[in-house]
Amino acid sequence: MRLMQYAVAAFAMLAAVGAVEAKEWKAIKIGTEGAYPPFNFVDSNKQLQGFDIEIAKALCDKMKAKCDFVAQDWDGIIPALKAKKFDAIVASMSITEERKKQVDFTDKYYNTPARFVTSKTNGITDTKPEALKGKTLGAQSSTTHATYLEDQYKAKGVNVKLYGTQDEANADLVAGRLDGILADSVVLYEWLEKGDGNKCCQFVGGDIKDVKYFGEGAGIAVRKEDKDLKAQINKALAEIIKDGTYEKINKKYFPFSIY
Incomplete structure (x- = not known):
């Protein structure tokens, strides 16, 4: 009988826990x-x-x-x-x-994958780190794109500049203070189609889908x-x-x- 009481009590306790989990x-x-x-x-x-x-x-x-x-x-x-x-x-x-x-x-x-955007006039066609040595690339800070640039490009002589927002990075590319930016391809597509990037800038290189960085x-x-x-x-x-x-x-x- 006592075992039955314990079993009933245990069941009630589990039910209560389940109710909490099912909030x-x-x-x-x-x-x-x-x-x-x-x-x-x-x-x-x-x-x-x-x-x-x-x-x-x-x-x-x-x-x-x-x-x-x-x-x-x-x-x-x-x-x-x-x-x-x-x-x-x-x-x-x-x-x-x-x-x-x-x-x-x-x-x-x-x-969506990451992609690079550069000015139409700076002549960049190759986005490999070795080809961009001495150049300055921008990205939004605390993003996967920033981590990718710092890990894969900075150690190979590429300058990396980080920004509080994507708009700030875009503005510096337009102003000529950056050689390129790395961001989500759809965000950049929107900017190139409808924003300030329409006249100045273009996609360079292909999609970047490194799961280690971009999840x-x-x-x-x-x-x-x-x-x-x-x-x-x-x-x-x-x-x-x-x-x-x-x-x-x-x-x-x-x-x-x-x-």
Whole structure:
């Protein structure tokens, strides 16, 4: 009889733990950068817009959760998540082994390669480190692109200059203070098609897909302890892909699939 009581008590305890693990998130704070168009940016009305924002809103709709957005500088975005300033990061963050040491990631929600852009007039055609010795390349700091340049190019005599935002790096390329920049190909495509890069600059070299640096695609970061939130987001992501919502948002921003 006593063993039966222990068994019932143990079952009740496990059920209680399961209930905690199965917590439904009905109010979620989402952190994003707001300075990485077309994925996330602030419009003329000071509202956050972009592909990341619309994907996040679609996920929240599927989860029937109230979501608020918080703009956060890129350099401090993971520390802010861990400090509970927000609950998830939707900011085109590459899923890498180094970042997995600090946070958990959902399944990828897009995957695009890195590419170089240079001035149309500087004559650069070869993007190998040896060919760019003595040149100055730029990237946004605390990104996979910055790490790639510092590891693969700096030691071979290439000057690497890092910036707080991608727009700052782009501006220095236009001004002639850089010989080239490395960034996400879709971000650069948007800038070349619609921004200041349209007249001055061009893609050079092919896609760079080194998984060691650029990971498995962009995912949504959550705190390691929030397994339930990760599961809810993954379920919602699968649903928006299946019902066509993802494709509709994709087509609004890009003339090709980025999934």
